[in-house]
Amino acid sequence: MSIANFHPNDLLAILPELALVVLAGVIMTMDIVLAENRKRLLGLTTAVGSFVIIAAAVIFSQPNGELIWGGMISNDMVAFIFRLVFIFAGGITALLSVDVKGVAHKGDYYAIILGAVVGMCFMALAADIIMLYLAVETTGIAGYVLAGYVHRSSRSAEAGLKYFLFGAATSAVMLYGLSLVYGFTGETNLTAIASVLASGKVGISVILASAILILVGVGFKIAIVPFHFWAPDVYEGAPTPVTGFISTAAKTAGFAVLIRVFITGLTASEYWLPILVALAALTMTIGNLLALAQKNIKRLLAYSSIAHAGYALVAFVALSELGVAATVFYLMVYVITNLAAFGVVILVSRSGAGEEIAGYAGMSRRSPYLALAMLVAFLSLAGMPPLAGFFGKFYVFAAAMKAGLVWLALVGVLNAIIGLYYYLVVLKVVYVSPPQEGALAIEVPRAYSFALVILSVGIVLLGTAASPWFEWALSAAQGIF
Amino acid sequence: MTAELIIFVLLAVIAVAAALGMLLSSNAIYSALFLVVNFGVVATFYLLLGAPFIAMVQVTVYAGAIMVLFLFVIMLLGAERLRHPNQVLSWQQPLAVVLVMALLGFAGYVVSMQGLASPPVDVANTVSYGSPAAIGELLFREYLFPFEATSLLLLSAMVGVVVLTAVDARRGVSRGVSRDRRS
Amino acid sequence: MIPTTYYLALSAILFSIGVIGVLVRRNAIVIFMSIELMLNSANLAFVAFAREFGTLDGQLMVFFVMTVAAAEVAVGLALIVAIFRSKASIDVDAVNLLKG
Numbered sequence: 093m094s095i096a097n098f099h100p101n102d103l104l105a106i107l108p109e110l111a112l113v114v115l116a117g118v119i120m121t122m123d124i125v126l127a128e129n130r131k132r133l134l135g136l137t138t139a140v141g142s143f144v145i146i147a148a149a150v151i152f153s154q155p156n157g158e159l160i161w162g163g164m165i166s167n168d169m170v171a172f173i174f175r176l177v178f179i180f181a182g183g184i185t186a187l188l189s190v191d192v193k194g195v196a197h198k199g200d201y202y203a204i205i206l207g208a209v210v211g212m213c214f215m216a217l218a219a220d221i222i223m224l225y226l227a228v229e230t231t232g233i234a235g236y237v238l239a240g241y242v243h244r245s246s247r248s249a250e251a252g253l254k255y256f257l258f259g260a261a262t263s264a265v266m267l268y269g270l271s272l273v274y275g276f277t278g279e280t281n282l283t284a285i286a287s288v289l290a291s292g293k294v295g296i297s298v299i300l301a302s303a304i305l306i307l308v309g310v311g312f313k314i315a316i317v318p319f320h321f322w323a324p325d326v327y328e329g330a331p332t333p334v335t336g337f338i339s340t341a342a343k344t345a346g347f348a349v350l351i352r353v354f355i356t357g358l359t360a361s362e363y364w365l366p367i368l369v370a371l372a373a374l375t376m377t378i379g380n381l382l383a384l385a386q387k388n389i390k391r392l393l394a395y396s397s398i399a400h401a402g403y404a405l406v407a408f409v410a411l412s413e414l415g416v417a418a419t420v421f422y423l424m425v426y427v428i429t430n431l432a433a434f435g436v437v438i439l440v441s442r443s444g445a446g447e448e449i450a451g452y453a454g455m456s457r458r459s460p461y462l463a464l465a466m467l468v469a470f471l472s473l474a475g476m477p478p479l480a481g482f483f484g485k486f487y488v489f490a491a492a493m494k495a496g497l498v499w500l501a502l503v504g505v506l507n508a509i510i511g512l513y514y515y516l517v518v519l520k521v522v523y524v525s526p527p528q529e530g531a532l533a534i535e536v537p538r539a540y541s542f543a544l545v546i547l548s549v550g551i552v553l554l555g556t557a558a559s560p561w562f563e564w565a566l567s568a569a570q571g572i573f
Numbered sequence: 574m575t576a577e578l579i580i581f582v583l584l585a586v587i588a589v590a591a592a593l594g595m596l597l598s599s600n601a602i603y604s605a606l607f608l609v610v611n612f613g614v615v616a617t618f619y620l621l622l623g624a625p626f627i628a629m630v631q632v633t634v635y636a637g638a639i640m641v642l643f644l645f646v647i648m649l650l651g652a653e654r655l656r657h658p659n660q661v662l663s664w665q666q667p668l669a670v671v672l673v674m675a676l677l678g679f680a681g682y683v684v685s686m687q688g689l690a691s692p693p694v695d696v697a698n699t700v701s702y703g704s705p706a707a708i709g710e711l712l713f714r715e716y717l718f719p720f721e722a723t724s725l726l727l728l729s730a731m732v733g734v735v736v737l738t739a740v741d742a743r744r745g746v747s748r749g750v751s752r753d754r755r756s
Numbered sequence: 757m758i759p760t761t762y763y764l765a766l767s768a769i770l771f772s773i774g775v776i777g778v779l780v781r782r783n784a785i786v787i788f789m790s791i792e793l794m795l796n797s798a799n800l801a802f803v804a805f806a807r808e809f810g811t812l813d814g815q816l817m818v819f820f821v822m823t824v825a826a827a828e829v830a831v832g833l834a835l836i837v838a839i840f841r842s843k844a845s846i847d848v849d850a851v852n853l854l855k856g
Contacts, residue, residue: 164716198736223718237733278811595786734834
């Protein structure tokens with residue numbers, strides 16, 4: 093394939109990414125120009141810019157399902173949904189950062205977030221292993237910097253180093269897997285790879301070996317067992333808005349790659365599917381069981397996010413249109429819900445109450461609206477109707493049942509019950525435990541209440557009116573089968 | 574044929590020995606220097622494989638820039654020696670053994686398996702194969718998009734490095750320097 | 757001509773040494789060098805495969821991997837320097853503020 097048949101529409105297709113890069117440039121310039129006391133505008137501009145870009149993308153960049161730019165990227169609906177989710181997560185993260193010490197008034201911080209968002213968009217778009225590897229690394233490098241951003245705090249620097257060492261090592265393993273894929277098919281384009289594999293010329297062991305090696309790299313990104321060791325430490329040590337960003341957007345980007353590589357590329361699913369099924373069950377169970385014992389809210393959310401990757405994987409291993417649609421929908425829900433949860437965590441730790449769950453005692457009496465946002469987010473994470481999390485889990489388990497994986501769906505339901513328990517324990521602290529002596533109301537700046545309102549409305553909307561969103565995800569899934 | 578094989582085996586032995594040297598040295602400087610040897614040998618392999626341009630980039634970027642950066646940081650931090658060179662986490666050693674056995678088993682399997690997709694084409698003698706012109710043409714035609722994407726990667730890495738190594742301007746540079754000295 | 761499989765075997769051995777280094781060494785800089793060795797062995801496989809098929813895509817991939825490696829090295833070493841400033845240790849086990 094060659095770039096010779098270039099069409100101006102190809103530029104329109106990557107308009108969101110181009111706009112994000114321009115926005116990053118604008119932010120860096122504003123950082124120099126603005127006076128110190130007006131630096132709050134940086135985060136607000138990033139957020140507003142992101143939302144404008146989402147609107148522009150919906151109007152101008154509707155996907156046509158074609159391979160463009162010489163076959164490097166696939167302009168299809170799955171990529172489109174994922175990109176909107178990433179840009180949304182980036183915007184909300186910026187909004188949630190505007191009053192956080194250490195990151196709030198730094199133009200380069202927002203610029204790197206935007207860089208990471210573009211990397212994630214490329215991960216969703218990539219249709220070629222070269223593009224895929226580059227995208228994974230772009231996201232990774234930006235992520236390492238963000239995790240270690242407050243490097244004068246040794247916790248943050250250590251989180252950055254740990255994230256970096258795990259990320260670099262696993263992506264090197266993934267690269268080796270990609271080299272095997274290239275070597276035994278002779279192609280770099282995922283669609284072409286699939287057609288070579290379909291011809292049956294490539295041996296089982298080679299497919300299996302490369303699938304496992306690639307899974308190491310992707311497994312790190314989505315933090316599934318046994319590649320989850322980094323997650324709790326990095327989530328705890330990184331600045332909280334970054335934790336929210338990494339645990340939602342970066343994880344979702346990993347799933348985008350999973351869908352691309354394992355459904356579009358390595359179509360010989362009978363070899364690698366059992367591994368993924370086992371990992372899905374293990375990830376849910378281990379994530380939830382470890383979450384039970386946590387006293388620190390960020391670590392609790394870290395383990396719970398491991399478990400949520402497991403649920404999304406349950407839908408994925410159904411390997412059907414319904415399954416992919418359920419994965420995409422679940423991730424949309426998860427991103428919105430988890431960002432809301434982290435928004436509350438940021439506000440509470442800003443108020444000086446720390447990150448221990450005990451510090452949330454009596455929050456309902458100190459700040460009833462904030463407690464309500466937390467209630468909505470945690471009940472949605474737990475999967476209670478009528479919130480979005482319920483329908484996310486409903487579609488996931490339905491997809492698994494339909495694919496004949498009844499036992500996996502059952503494991504998932506049992507896990508959802510364990511999950512419900514520890515989310516309710518936190519809510520009990522918030523609503524029932526008496527507040528500490530002299531505890532004041534938690535200050536909620538307007539940017540944060542705006543973000544939390546958007547997210548809470550989103551959670552309720554994706555729950556009460558789930559079907560149009562799910563139809564959207566389904567139309568995306570139909571595009572890749 | 575045999576002469577080429579002898580050269581290959583000799584170079585391969587050097588490459589593996591250098592890699593093992595990197596792994597086993599307790600002094601990080603030696604590790605880095607062993608790695609430079611390994612990278613140099615791999616560059617020679619690239620020449621044998623008909624990739625002169627990649628060989629050149631390997632020497633300048635990898636052996637040159639990257640390893641110099643490594644050596645620079647090791648010397649800057651004075652981090653040559655470890656306090657407990659042989660201390661390893663208990664569960665990691667068996668895991669390493671298992672993984673490596675699996676990998677080497679796979680390597681053995683690949684070697685024993687004679688036919689790949691097609692017999693090797695003798696491209697090393699074709700002048701245009703792997704030349705900078707051929708690479709450049711491919712890079713700016715088919716791979717234009719990834720090429721542009723690398724600019725973003727390099728830019729965010731650059732901004733990131735500046736951020737990560739910046740010394741707090743308000744507290745003054747002197748503080749950062751004194752902290753370095755204490756360490 | 758040396759068969760491609762010989763190169764593959766060599767690259768697998770180098771990759772294994774890199775994996776051992778990542779898993780058993782405790783010095784962050786040495787772990788990092790082991791990662792570079794892993795990348796390098798993957799590169800060798802790519803170039804060998806490229807010759808196998810008589811195409812240049814594998815070589816292009818190596819070109820991109822080197823770019824990525826350079827960026828990664830810069831960020832990684834910056835993180836190591838940042839940590840060293842605050843703790844004066846790059847022993848990974850000494851990074852124990854956060855539990856494993």
